Amino acid sequence: MPPSAGGASGRWPAEAHAAIERFLSASRQPALLEPGEDHFPLAPGCFLVDWNGQRLTIQVWDRTRSLVRRVTGVKHENPGKLTLVIEKFPRREGQVLLLDLARPSLAGISLQEKRLSFREEFRRLLARNFPDWKIAELSTEQDLEHSLSRLYPRALLRKGRLGLAAMGAPPGGGDADGALSCGLIWLDYLRQREPKLTIEGLAVFLPQGWERATCLRLRFLDPAAARFQVYVYSPEGYADLVDLRDYGNVDTRLEPARDETAGLSGRVLSWTERLGRGPHVERISRGSGSLSLCVRGLEFARCAGDTLEFGLARKMAAAAQDLPEIEAIARELARLRSPQAPDRENPLYRLQPERWLESQIRSHLEEIDSSLLPAPV
Template identity: 30%
Template sequence: MEFAAKLQASLQEFTASGIVEVRENGGRIAPFSGMSWEVRGDSAKPLLHLWSEQFNLTRRVIAITDHSDQRLALAVERFGRHKPDRLEFVRREFERGARQVSHEQFRDRLVQLLAEQFPDQTVESLVVAPDLEHSLSGNYARGILRRGSACVAVLAVPGGESSDVADNSLTFALLWMRRARESNRRGAVTGLRIILPKNGCAAVAHRLAALDPKLAVELYEHDAALNTLEKIDPQRAGNLDAWLVPQHESEALLAQARSALDAIVAGAPQAVTLHPAAQSREVWLRYRGLAFARWDNGRVFFGINDASEELTPSSRPTLRRILHDLEVHRHPLARDTRHSLHRAQPERWLESMVREDITRVDAMLDQRFVYAQVFANAGGEHGILDLLTVTRSGRLAIIELKASEHIHLPLQAADYWLRVRRQLQSGEIARYGYFPGVALQQAPPLVYLVAPALRFHPATDDLLNCLSTEMEIVRVGLAEGWRRGLRVVMRQ
């Protein structure tokens, strides 16, 4: 049988059933479904033409290198190439999702872009699959560039991802660099390159200032329209706005709302706390951390998931029932610990307990001063809550609270530390009315990471080791039953 006829028969047989996708040199090109094809020309080296509405490819086939139940692999020639390429038809058990396809297409484009941008380096690997064992997300493309025995780790954010994916990329980039150093036996991984979508690098650039300066980290933005990379200066790109909320604004809000809220607080004074939100001009009421009512311009609204029912004489019994349910189910000794009211917003509950006695975290902290949401754009990123306090000797201290595992806790702490340090150096913390009567030290703030001892993410230590030695960080581990009382079982 002539080779062209053999190729025709092999393709017909392999693509007759099942889900098949087309790959070239290991990179996915397109699904075979909906694609037309033909074999034509020279019987010894026929041309294979594949096409669809979105895709058109022609290759000269010189050999069938593999034909099994799962794969049909062809050696093909392309104009200008000295070595044959590999064109594959691969059988899959299921169709890939649009997001996975998009990520793989991004990876394939990135291989070419890296080769053009860094011609003296070779792309050794580039993958988009997750590696859960090493806490590496599948939201990113990660790989290695090599020049001789020197290697650089690369992590890139595909276009179209959310701002959270871009902002959190530094966490996974640092973990990838560490993993690459551990697993790469052919040379030393000397640096890290992070590639983000155009105009998407501000948060990462800001956080780079908190890293150990010995880490050689480069930041790039990818212009998808021009398919180019631009190296970014982190010092210029990382100046994020961080506005302090003047303390007098919060105090004024509380004074306005006090008369309308005192009666509600009096019903459970040990559990209900008031929380002014200066930006929205509201005051929230929380029952052991769980929001259940809000004051807005003289009117009070209540509700557990949506504080939208206005408090009136006729609706007051409904509010009393809510408070009763909270007392039963959001109690430290509640019988039903699986009830939604007991489990809701655990970080807020933990915050309320820490604020009640800050010295449980460290005896040298000053109980008189504990502030939450001191920045206008802060609100507990991804469930991590920030508190700002001070030691008895006048040194600022940041407390980061998390009730469950959270991989971004170290970098979130670094982000907040940078903002607070900047405001301390500018003198605005004192000018905005915080810590009255305290002579604040100019030393960088202390950082406390507070969580149940068994709930620190396994990657926490690796990430902390990447941070600047200027950051003095203490991990405070709580006993699992922290709702029944804060008990520190670990301090590192």
Template identity: 30%
Template sequence: MKLSEELERSLREFVAAGPVEVREAARRLAPLSALNWEIRGAADRPLLHLWSEHHNLTRRVLSISENSGDRLVLSVQRFGRTKPDRLEFVRQEFELSAKDLSREEFRDRLAQLLAQQFPDETLESLSVAPDLEHSFSGNYARGTLRRGSARWAVLGMPDSAAGSGAEQSLTFALLWLDRVRQSAQRGVVAGLRLILPHGTSRAVAHRLEALDPRLAIELYEHNPEWQTLQRIDLPRAAALSSWLVPVRDAQALIAQAKPALEAVLAASLEATQMNPAPETREVFLRFRGLAIARWEEGHVYFGAGDPREELSPGTQPRLKKLFRDLELYRNALATDTQHPLYRAQPERWLESLVREEITRIDAALDSRFVYTQVFAASGGGSGVIDVLGVTRTGRLAVIELKADEHIHLPLQAAEYWLRVHRHHAQGDFARYGYFPGIELLPTPPLVYLVAPALRFHPSTDTLLRFLSPEIEVVRVGLAEDWRRGLRVAMRQ
């Protein structure tokens, strides 16, 4: 039996038997019930795609390492890496962990750990009660430790919240630090202690490099047995790898796919763009940002948002209907603004407009150079779109796009800035074919946060104050009807 067939059969049998949790490298990702999945590509080395609103993961499956009653273990490969990783599907009834503890139990155990770790300090408060007015949910325990007149803000994350991304905890930790500072009537707030599940601190440690170096922040992990807290060595943990996609690879992939995808466009839809995905050797055709066709290994698939139906003479009528619906409903002047085609993937629609008219964001930007998907496996499941550009004087520009309120936008922009800044310092952009003919300035990149003017989260200003002085941020607020054309209503 071919690996792709064996994998699909094993997954279906495994899922049918009960609830399943997905883990990669021992880290919990999400319940499988919250994810869509598909298997595609070569039969002997298939691609497994897992996705949802908050997750997007594609891995090359090398083999099935284990298929027992309580777990299915796959040997998988990420783009840009030679060493295989481990992807697990674990039955929840066979393996319970701290995620099953209630919020109150988590708070009580964390209180015990803090007392053991900091015996000379007093735990003044520790709460898991939601405080939506200040953007705090019950997913985290937050409190303060005091020694003399000095206080530390504390935020702890249980294993059960790790599926949402440990790096997101830093946003709430900084907001909690700000809240503690505001409420402290006397004494000083020494800093922040952030406590994460075992094995989840690397992404947070990386983001800490983007913060003001004057901030005192300590990072800890609690081990699986809940016996101790381990302080993380930040310089060592912060080394997070990323890989640039060579421009020539993206161009070669488009050249391969172009004849087949241009045949799809016999109906001559305007406002389309071809976006290569070198990681999976695919090219997507997007109409106003929405994926409508996908080329893979000589085959073309179509469909709105998730192209899966293979194009053939028999499916041509459905393709033509899709084109008619797109012209009617994914249109800035559409009357039915609740239609799924109008509302789907708004960030991608916004990205398509920015790519066409980037000088509307800032006249100083060079319209010849607008790149997306610069980093291999750099995400996208966050709902924030990363665009890389350059000013006419040669300064790199990081442009972060969001169509709705997004509390994590400032720190996600800062993380992308870190990656761009590091690759710029290493001379990688010229080496990999970016910005030909441009002499890039050594100045750190600019950051543009772009969203409808009324859709910036209320916490944005607070979070921006925590960033390193090296990160120069410009907020660009668009008119609410941005689909009809980019108009800047506010620039700060």
């Protein structure tokens, strides 16, 4: 459906209004997402669709944010997903998405949303800390050919004939330790791709409290090969350059392996044992007192104490009567996430390829090194 640039005739806004009504009536968990921002749940009392016959606007709000956009048309309409064309100041065209987060096919949207949101935060961090440099490239796109992950936003900064590689680890810290490895791959790739630039080094941005392991590793890299910098950013969006000399191997420790099932209640333990008998289901300790149930790296349930939560895009508390549904989810994941999958373009097949690779390594440790024990891992 082609959008109208100004919506003067009211035709395209009218069709957009009808499409929004269809979407809302068919959705169980509707949400609005503007690329680069956190989504707004379209809960009763938290949004307004205003249509006066000529002008269509949509307003959404929560406790801390609000957004108002004029809708000029519909770009795509699919089950559970509606892409709207909007007018942004000053008279620029943009897009917002209406999504039904209850649909399994949109399981990756929440992760994608977080990545896009952090990508824009990473852009602001770079602009503040490298004001004399130009951000020539910033991406979260996956590039399997060059082993570039979508987990970490990466950037190329330029100042004349000088270049600088930059890599960011998202908030939460769960993936912080992998940022340096991906950053070194990015640095090497840029040096090969940009022979006319002198890519002098790598800047890694890490969430506060998760920088220690990376700083210790950097102390053992050759400073003549590249200039390495670590910036630690706070939840408020401020970053500080750390001094690698402040990090030494004076606090060595090895976390003991823990049996995460020991903290589970009797009923939850029996549920995990039942679910663990499903095809290709793995039970993985997350080191935080919780146990994760995955199929080829994709988590479909997590439990701790007397609680088991299940779901892909959003987790819901489970009861005994939900077990058949959870088993069905696991079986469907095993069918879709398979080397013999009928549809390799399915989002559930393509979701989290790094976790899938990790799953393969876990199940074939002896082939990598016969001295490695299969548990604990």
